[in-house]
Amino acid sequence: MTTGAERVRFFDRYWHPIVKTRTEHIRQYLAAEREQMAAWLAALSPRLVVEAGCADGDLLLPEVLRHHGTAYLGIDIAATAVAAGNRMLAGTGRAGRDVRIVCADVQDLARLAPSLGVPATGVLTAYPFNLLGELRPDPTEALAATAAIGSDIAVFTYDDGDAARDVRLEYYLKCGFSGSWREGPDRLVFRGEDGFFSAAYAQDTVTGWLADLGYQVTTVRLTPFAVGYLGRLHR
Incomplete structure (x- = not known):
């Protein structure tokens, strides 16, 4: 089975415990993430937010819906998560051209943008939520696809x-994952015995990847163990 197919199979099976499991530290992280996303929406007023790895839309969609005039496109490789998101949307009556959740891979975003109706500006x-660390072998292909469509990030x-290692281990154990750590000069990788993979990268590494793609990067400390990056594409 290909690596891409393995990722799909894993997240179809495990998206729910990954997304719905909470420790106190994870609740703190997600609350800070939502607050920062709301601030960036207010500052940028984008026409469209694309949420990569959106699962059922529970994380960032509520913030987008509060921001009048911004459409939402959630994408996820797990069909079961997408189905759950669309059931939720059907229940709210918000599904439509301006609020959608579809099954797709963020690494294919540049190729799929025309068919998904992604505007040019x-x-x-x-x-969200360390999706960057779940893209193998590293996230540069996905980041390049995002830059290719002219999107801020x-x-x-x-x-x-x-501190992040401790928070992650507590969370992974609560999710039911066991595995081992691998340290590198710019990353800390957890590999689960059942196929789970999650890396956390040094701030200079993430900033460098984004800068190399033409982004002007601002960083925000969300918690003692988590960081937010806003990349504005040079135009």
Whole structure:
């Protein structure tokens, strides 16, 4: 089975415990992420927010819906998560051209943008809750696809420090994942025995990837163990 197919199979099976499991530290992180996303929406007023790895839309969609005039496109590789998101949308009556959740891979965003109706300007693509660290072997292909459509970018991640290691381990154990750590000069990777993969990258590494793609980067400390990055594409 290909790596891409393995990722799809894993997240179809495990998206719910990954997205719905909460420790106190994770609740703190997600609350800070939502607050920062709301601030960036207010500052940028994008025409469209693309949420990569949106699962059922529970994380960032509520913030987008509060921001009048901004459309929402959620994408996720897990069909089961997308189905759950669309059931939720059907229940709210908000599903439509301006609020959609579809099954797609963010690494294919440049190729899929025309068929998904992504405009040429005014787009902000968000990578929530350390999605960046779940893209193998690293997220540069997905980031390049985001830059290729002319989109600004919001990234939320753990950092690679000891505090983040402790928070991540507590969370992974509560999710039911066991595995091992691998340290590198610019990353800390957790590999689960059942196929789970999650990396946290050094701040300079993420900033460098974004700068190399033409982004002017602002960083925000969300919690003692997590960072937000806002990339504005040079035009």
